[in-house]
Amino acid sequence: AQSVTQLDSQVPVFEEAPVELRCNYSSSVSVYLFWYVQYPNQGLQLLLKYLSGSTLVKGINGFEAEFNKSQTSFHLRKPSVHISDTAEYFCAVSDPSPGNQFYFGTGTSLTVIP
């Protein structure tokens, strides 16, 4: 089974500053990688995903992530955050097999300070 580590449980950042949310996973075999965002009292919404190809992936709301196979990392970045980016962010790894099981990190709470 995979394991996913999100190194920071809480990240406070000032509005318009850049942010990086870190994610590492356990296996070096081929995997698919995802970042989801959860706003208060809502389900998870897909931000971006890496399946293959370019290691730099662009998603919604100005977010991007870089897949680094040698470091088994998939860090999420945004050059300038807004108040509306305040939310919980989850990194996930999927194991391409029947059932498509996902493994989630414990989440990073991003708080944007005005």
Place this chain on the structure above:
Amino acid sequence: DVKVTQSSRYLVKRTGEKVFLECVQDMDHENMFWYRQDPGLGLRLIYFSYDVKMKEKGDIPEGYSVSREKKERFSLILESASTNQTSMYLCASGWGPSGETQYFGPGTRLLVL
């Protein structure tokens, strides 16, 4: 747009009650999943299903069962609710077996008294 709906947003039950949580998806997805979400623990997989009438245990199946009689509907059953099952329950669906995206419902916040 993919839509995953859950029967209740908030639910309050008493210890020992039988609880049904329903999830419906409208995208003809083969795979469906039930997770519970607790602070500091992230999402933990309870059960999943990759076909009608098929089910597989996830990481924390104890105290739960599931039913998938139709492709679009996946039910989570708490046979005898306990206080330690107070949690947020999230349903998801997706295509398989390629490992593609999972789409989530809005969640059901269950309180067991």
